Amino acid sequence: MSQNPLLSDYHLPPFDRIQPTHIVEAIQQRIAACKTTIEQVLERGDFSWEGLVVPLEQVDDLLERSWSPVSHLNAVMSEPALRQAHDQCLPLLSEYSTYVGQHEGLYQAFKQLRESAEYEHLNAAQQQVVKHTLRDFELSGIALPKAQKQRYAEIQAQLSELASTFSNQLLDATDGWHLLVTDESQLAGLPETAVQAARAAAEEHQQQGWRFGLDFPSYQAVMTYADSPELRRTLYEAYTTRASDMGPQAGQFDNSAIMNQILALRHELAQLLGFANYAELSLATKMAESTEQVEQFLEDLARRSLPQAQQEYQEVVAFAQQLHGMSELNAWDVAYYSEKLKQQHYAISDEQLRPYFPEHQVVKGLFQVVERLFGLRIEEQSAVTWHPQVRYFVIFDQDNNLRGSFYLDLYARSGKRGGAWMAECAVRRLTAQRQLQHPVAYLTCNFSRPVDGKPALFTHDEVITLFHEFGHGLHHMLTKVDVAGVSGINGVAWDAVELPSQFLENWCWEPQALALISGHFETGAPLPQELLERMLAARNFQSAMQMVRQLEFSLFDLRIHRDYHEGVDEQFIQRTLNEVRRQVAVVFPPAYNRFQHSFAHIFAGGYAAGYYSYKWAEVLSADAFARFEEEGIFNRQTGQDFMRAILEQGGSRDAMELFKQFRGRDPQIDALLRHSGIMNSAPPSSQPVPA
Numbered sequence: 115m116s117q118n119p120l121l122s123d124y125h126l127p128p129f130d131r132i133q134p135t136h137i138v139e140a141i142q143q144r145i146a147a148c149k150t151t152i153e154q155v156l157e158r159g160d161f162s163w164e165g166l167v168v169p170l171e172q173v174d175d176l177l178e179r180s181w182s183p184v185s186h187l188n189a190v191m192s193e194p195a196l197r198q199a200h201d202q203c204l205p206l207l208s209e210y211s212t213y214v215g216q217h218e219g220l221y222q223a224f225k226q227l228r229e230s231a232e233y234e235h236l237n238a239a240q241q242q243v244v245k246h247t248l249r250d251f252e253l254s255g256i257a258l259p260k261a262q263k264q265r266y267a268e269i270q271a272q273l274s275e276l277a278s279t280f281s282n283q284l285l286d287a288t289d290g291w292h293l294l295v296t297d298e299s300q301l302a303g304l305p306e307t308a309v310q311a312a313r314a315a316a317e318e319h320q321q322q323g324w325r326f327g328l329d330f331p332s333y334q335a336v337m338t339y340a341d342s343p344e345l346r347r348t349l350y351e352a353y354t355t356r357a358s359d360m361g362p363q364a365g366q367f368d369n370s371a372i373m374n375q376i377l378a379l380r381h382e383l384a385q386l387l388g389f390a391n392y393a394e395l396s397l398a399t400k401m402a403e404s405t406e407q408v409e410q411f412l413e414d415l416a417r418r419s420l421p422q423a424q425q426e427y428q429e430v431v432a433f434a435q436q437l438h439g440m441s442e443l444n445a446w447d448v449a450y451y452s453e454k455l456k457q458q459h460y461a462i463s464d465e466q467l468r469p470y471f472p473e474h475q476v477v478k479g480l481f482q483v484v485e486r487l488f489g490l491r492i493e494e495q496s497a498v499t500w501h502p503q504v505r506y507f508v509i510f511d512q513d514n515n516l517r518g519s520f521y522l523d524l525y526a527r528s529g530k531r532g533g534a535w536m537a538e539c540a541v542r543r544l545t546a547q548r549q550l551q552h553p554v555a556y557l558t559c560n561f562s563r564p565v566d567g568k569p570a571l572f573t574h575d576e577v578i579t580l581f582h583e584f585g586h587g588l589h590h591m592l593t594k595v596d597v598a599g600v601s602g603i604n605g606v607a608w609d610a611v612e613l614p615s616q617f618l619e620n621w622c623w624e625p626q627a628l629a630l631i632s633g634h635f636e637t638g639a640p641l642p643q644e645l646l647e648r649m650l651a652a653r654n655f656q657s658a659m660q661m662v663r664q665l666e667f668s669l670f671d672l673r674i675h676r677d678y679h680e681g682v683d684e685q686f687i688q689r690t691l692n693e694v695r696r697q698v699a700v701v702f703p704p705a706y707n708r709f710q711h712s713f714a715h716i717f718a719g720g721y722a723a724g725y726y727s728y729k730w731a732e733v734l735s736a737d738a739f740a741r742f743e744e745e746g747i748f749n750r751q752t753g754q755d756f757m758r759a760i761l762e763q764g765g766s767r768d769a770m771e772l773f774k775q776f777r778g779r780d781p782q783i784d785a786l787l788r789h790s791g792i793m794n795s796a797p798p799s800s801q802p803v804p805a
């Protein structure tokens with residue numbers, strides 16, 4: 115099988131040699147090899163760790179490492195042939211996953227291992243793998259009668275296809291619309307960086323003028339700065355109706371029916387497995403114990419934040435009235451007037467800060483931060499990648515051991531999915547030949563790219579996003595677990611996965627760290643003290659408004675998955691969202707707004723009935739960071755403790771146990787509220803959150 119073009123006797127994927135025409139066959143071969151190995155293992159009948167788990171992990175890893183670059187390329191370099199090959203593989207992979215999950219012989223083999231004398235002598239990580247595997251068999255319908263097993267398989271295959279269609283339509287809708295501005299006066303208010311980017315985009319398409327698309331940097335600049343309400347309204351409408359029945363592309367890439375189908379199938383799947391609804395199924399593998407506990411957690415935060423959020427909103431309304439005599443604000447006015455208000459209060463704007471956050475300084479500073487915290491050394495190396503903008507780095511620890519490596523792909527471009535994420539290219543594991551396979555990560559962002567020969571200049575938000583994804587990356591790359599099933603982020607409860615990522619964001623607000631990650635792009639001058647002070651003062655500007663927005667997403671996600679039942683009408687999703695907004699929102703969008711049609715986290719990602727995880731894990735991350743506040747933000751010992759207790763452990767033990775080991779006690783919510791600037795005036799909650 116050495117001619118297989120995706121593979122992966124290579125240390126790194128051969129990105130220059132992956133041909134769409136070979137993908138389906140290569141994946142088919144890999145799956146066939148996995149199945150053959152399963153049958154051989156069962157035939158041999160040695161259900162020890164070495165006899166059962168090791169050979170299966172070995173072939174599964176080859177499959178994963180073949181699929182990972184395909185799935186990644188499809189997300190960052192989308193083109194029709196690749197998309198077609200990718201989508202053709204989805205049913206094959208879904209079929210294989212169901213084949214494993216419902217394999218009675220394999221299930222019995224794992225049960226034997228679980229009940230054997232050997233089990234007690236396995237290490238914690240190995241035991242966790244066995245426990246999780248048995249749990250996953252149950253969640254794949256191993257106990258179901260044949261006809262229902264069949265139905266389970268059909269549902270999984272359909273869900274995987276629908277998720278992919280959802281993403282494809284969202285990407286096509288995002289790339290499929292732009293506005294060409296030819297009247298320069300329309301650009302008033304926009305920062306120079308945004309104007310240059312729009313001009314460069316027009317030139318790229320042989321157009322005269324300024325071209326604005328729906329990629330996030332372009333959209334956000336217009337919403338925040340464009341003086342023209344008409345320009346803001348136009349982009350707002352196009353952006354918030356992507357992939358829907360509304361707006362300028364109405365019906366063209368419409369996700370409406372897909373979303374209803376996804377909910378119906380998820381509900382059916384949950385019921386098939388004996389759960390009342392999909393939210394319960396989702397929580398079966400998470401830290402949170404019940405949908406009630408999650409809802410109470412979110413509602414408690416809403417109760418504490420809403421009065422302040424209303425006050426913050428009223429302030430913007432009053433300000434717009436005073437400034438331009440606006441009697442009420444439209445949805446496309448909120449960011450614009452908020453920015454003006456922020457400037458008035460704190461005399462600070464993103465654009466003033468941008469020159470101090472050039473890419474090379476930010477990336478170098480990030481590496482210095484983790485060097486001081488964890489003793490890491492990060493080195494750029496050459497590697498074959500998928501785009502000239504992509505860089506490749508290798509991480510060494512303080513004893514000079516190679517720990518992992520990552521690709522860094524920072525800029526927005528067409529054909530690349532929006533947002534920022536970390537994904538696995540390879541996981542750490544000890545191979546059957548007792549060799550250590552090092553973890554490799556993809557770190558993907560969608561920042562403004564360099565224009566006019568200047569380096570890319572980041573907003574502070576972009577810096578935070580980079581730290582966030584790098585935190586995920588460290589969790590993946592610093593693991594010391596040698597079994598794939600619980601190495602890195604694998605086997606970590608989904609509502610604890612955001613702990614390391616949100617944790618690392620905190621350094622973006624610390625003057626000592628900011629000294630490392632900032633420096634004027636022309637002069638190298640440090641961020642001036644008074645600018646720094648104003649930036650820190652503005653940290654919690656509208657923080658309660660941001661909090662309730664996150665709670666709106668979380669409650670909406672929880673409730674559509676909990677309250678869905680057979681026979682709901684097509685308006686169910688919109689109605690649920692409207693109800694949640696009435697409860698916790700302070701900004702009410704126009705009726706055509708179809709935010710939910712681009713909510714890929716829950717319809718195409720892994721966050722279904724799990725979006726609350728961000729807030730849940732933020733309790734943990736804020737509380738973990740509070741120990742650094744107590745002991746020094748660059749305290750090496752505290753850093754080492756965090757690395758050993760959390761980052762190195764992966765999913766080998768339960769998240770709460772790991773947290774307590776680091777913190778020496780149960781998590782407390784105070785640090786999150788304090789960091790978010792939420793004045794804690796509400797009566798104390800009876801909820802021990804999250805426990």
Ligand SMILES: [Zn+2]
Nearest residue numbers: 582586612615
């Ligand atoms: Zn994250």
